[in-house]
């Protein structure tokens with residue numbers, strides 16, 4: 092109890108030289124509030140502690156904690172993560188990391204004024220929707236384009252504009268749910284359109300669509316089953332067939348493509364997913380896809396297709412609520428320019444990771460494992476470190492059944508403390524996310540970005556050799 096009397100009062104701490112210098116950098120009120128919190132905590136702890144402490148010890152304890160607390164709270168909660176999982180489009184890790192052209196554009200437009208809604212040649216008000224449109228038209232071959240907040244918004248806007256109050260025909264095999272509670276039936280309901288399911292889970296024929304068409308039908312809709320595959324005794328209607336039927340019946344066709352692939356990746360083993368250009372050529376009236384999946388850009392919902400429908404969408408009030416801001420537009424322009432006049436498989440990180448050749452990947456894994464072996468040569472915490480073949484994934488719902496052969500490093504620990512170590516690594520800054528295979532830690536090198544290797548080695552050392560000292 093004697094300890095409690097030695098806790099310095101707020102006023103006294105605030106006069107401390109270190110704290111005065113803290114107040115120069117942080118809001119005074121914020122420092123006082125944090126200090127009160129720290130004093131409460133210290134008081135509670137000291138009540139439980141019978142050992143008598145020096146006044147100076149208590150004072151320095153309060154100060155240390157205050158500094159730590161202030162530093163911790165003066166950062167946002169969003170923080171960097173090193174992705175060693177080998178899942179390239181990790182939905183929980185922000186999907187696509189941006190390329191440098193996108194980042195430069197974003198910084199330039201964010202820092203300065205810009206012509207977001209200004210027609211500079213006429214000197215009058217312009218439209219924000221013109222910016223990426225021309226690029227998208229040139230790259231995809233579509234007549235027109237529009238960008239909204241994300242693909243869920245794009246689908247909703249398309250359905251609302253083209254089919255509110257009327258019927259939309261969808262195959263039962265395509266009533267998809269995407270992570271984060273995007274469900275076709277629910278989105279349909281929100282859009283005001285009525286869902287008409289046809290066919291069965293595994294088989295849908297063009298005759299099923301045809302039989303469902305009536306005077307209230309507004310749209311034929313196909314959703315790419317991006318995160319699962321129906322295999323075996325199954326049949327889906329091809330987009331071309333659906334478009335042909337639509338033309339005969341004077342109905343538009345819409346394709347929710349999910350991951351918008353803009354360049355052919357088949358020579359890297361990524362086959363069987365249609366590109367946006369293929370869907371345009373198949374004659375779909377509207378195609379929607381995400382900006383931050385295989386396209387490798389910022390979160391956005393991209394709509395390309397026939398001009399009359401896109402124009403109607405631009406006039407829809409919903410568009411105002413779903414619109415993208417200047418930072419997204421600039422990041423998307425920077426990314427799309429890479430497709431038009433750059434080298435996407437080299438400069439768009441997602442594509443670079445997916446198309447990197449095996450020799451290069453293997454060399455990266457060999458190098459990382461040898462650096463780790465050196466660093467931990469004296470360690471008694473580790474049983475073995477070796478480079479191994481791993482199976483990586485595209486992620487983001489794309490190519491759900493496809494495993495990409497890759498390389499990585501496998502670490503086997505002496506003690507059974509992988510759970511604890513993985514957690515410690517997640518709590519560091521940046522955080523490190525690894526994979527686990529039985530009792531071993533796996534580090535896939537495919538998803539490591541420039542500079543990640545060096546950091547990762549230090550982080551493992553910190554956790555195993557310093558924090559793990561008492562294990």
Ligand SMILES: *Cc1c(COP(=O)(O)O)cnc(C)c1O
Pocket residue numbers: 241242243244267269273314315316317318347348349350380381382391392487488
């Ligand atoms: C990912 C996906 C969506 C949702 O896209 P977001 O950009 O995450 O809103 C919708 N439909 C399909 C087929 C998808 O793969």
